[in-house]
Amino acid sequence: MGRERAMRELATWRGAATSAQKCEAARRILDALLDTGLTPAETREAQEALLALADDPSPKVRAVLAERLAHEPGAPRRLARVLAEDIDTVATSIVAHSLALTEDDLIDLAATGTPRVQCAIARRPRVPLRVAAALAEVGGRTPCLELLANDAATIAPASLRRIVENHGSDGAMRERLLQRRDLPAELRQTLLLQTASALGTADLVRNALGEARAQRVLAEACAEGIGQIADDLDTPGMARFVDHLRTTGQISTAFLLRTACEGRIDLFAASLAALARLTFRRVRALLVDAKAHAFKALCASAGVAQPVVPLLLSAIQAWKAVLLGRVDRSAEEGFDYVMARVMESLPADPRDEPLEEIRALLARLSARGALRSLTPRPALAA
Numbered sequence: 001m002g003r004e005r006a007m008r009e010l011a012t013w014r015g016a017a018t019s020a021q022k023c024e025a026a027r028r029i030l031d032a033l034l035d036t037g038l039t040p041a042e043t044r045e046a047q048e049a050l051l052a053l054a055d056d057p058s059p060k061v062r063a064v065l066a067e068r069l070a071h072e073p074g075a076p077r078r079l080a081r082v083l084a085e086d087i088d089t090v091a092t093s094i095v096a097h098s099l100a101l102t103e104d105d106l107i108d109l110a111a112t113g114t115p116r117v118q119c120a121i122a123r124r125p126r127v128p129l130r131v132a133a134a135l136a137e138v139g140g141r142t143p144c145l146e147l148l149a150n151d152a153a154t155i156a157p158a159s160l161r162r163i164v165e166n167h168g169s170d171g172a173m174r175e176r177l178l179q180r181r182d183l184p185a186e187l188r189q190t191l192l193l194q195t196a197s198a199l200g201t202a203d204l205v206r207n208a209l210g211e212a213r214a215q216r217v218l219a220e221a222c223a224e225g226i227g228q229i230a231d232d233l234d235t236p237g238m239a240r241f242v243d244h245l246r247t248t249g250q251i252s253t254a255f256l257l258r259t260a261c262e263g264r265i266d267l268f269a270a271s272l273a274a275l276a277r278l279t280f281r282r283v284r285a286l287l288v289d290a291k292a293h294a295f296k297a298l299c300a301s302a303g304v305a306q307p308v309v310p311l312l313l314s315a316i317q318a319w320k321a322v323l324l325g326r327v328d329r330s331a332e333e334g335f336d337y338v339m340a341r342v343m344e345s346l347p348a349d350p351r352d353e354p355l356e357e358i359r360a361l362l363a364r365l366s367a368r369g370a371l372r373s374l375t376p377r378p379a380l381a382a
Helices: 001-013 019-034 040-053 061-071 077-084 088-097 103-112 115-122 128-137 141-149 158-169 171-178 184-201 201-210 211-231 235-247 251-261 267-278 280-287 292-302 306-323 331-344 353-371
Strands: none
Touching: 019 040, 019 141, 040 061, 040 077, 061 077, 061 088, 077 088, 077 103, 103 115, 103 128, 115 128, 115 141, 128 141, 128 158, 128 211, 128 353, 141 158, 141 171, 158 171, 171 184, 171 292, 184 211, 211 235, 211 251, 211 267, 235 267, 235 280, 235 306, 251 267, 251 306, 251 353, 267 280, 267 292, 267 306, 280 292, 292 306, 306 331, 306 353, 331 353
16 A cells, blocks of 8 residues: 555544444544554644544454454554553453563553453463563453463463462362472472362362261371372472472471382481581482481481380481392382381380370381382482
8 A cells, every 4th residue: 555545544434424334434544553654743733643543432343453463563553552551352462472562561451451451461372481470460350260270371380379369269260380390399299288189178179088088088198198299399499399298297207208208318418418408419418328326316307206215217228228229128028127127126014005006107108008009219329
């Protein structure tokens, strides 16, 4: 379209009496502005005409502008921003696609826009880190679900944490979060706890198992979940995960005993290191040696209850014997061997209630281990 045609369309728009005429005029003015070179004065005149059309009473006219500009990289930013702040039927197409909108524009729109506008931002072909952070902070349930579903969205761990804090009680949100490979271990474990809490209050679960048994089964599942999460962590990730467990009060006597008995030695070492404020490397070296005096001193520094220390030491020494081949056992038989050594170290005092609780825990571990294979995770031979 040449200069003369563009100018005629401007005149057509000024004289247009119907929405349909204005829509057609808008299309032609946009074609002229985007596809041909006008003089600076003509460009300004065309842009002013489009800005006036963007304020037209008819949403159909404004929607035509938005849809036509949405996929134009050369669209005027001022015009794109005006349309992005319009009603949802006008704004969503340009918010979802326009490259004329800057990160700052999108952050502002996330803060002030409706849920439909926030969803449009979340579905963009590229969602930068800062924009994702804004949506995580202020977005409702549906926009955050859309954000998590967008593989082109760059979401920082802090933003994932914010989504968990804001929407972790929502089952669909938990499912979507747990599907992400980049979900930090501590958030994954928090979501597992929230899932267990939701199941524990479900009438179906409580009626099927009874309240006490349901709570016990879910607690066992959460404990196993911690181990499975830890199995996939490197040393720095393990340190962060254990710090989360420590600060949330989850490193208990039962936790330490379970971890040692199951052969999750790196998790056990990292937990003692956090409690005793020692390096992981130093604690792991002490576990490799498995010497009674040094181990007891380590446990004392970590604040481990004295009655359980012999049980922990028995577990560590038994796994070391299995891994060094000092006993002829497979991994499954090795677990049975470890549990037998630990049970032998348990004092037989029926009047001691804490020991009875420990005995019950060991019995559950033994029963569960008989149903599945347990492979010792680290080597204690190094």
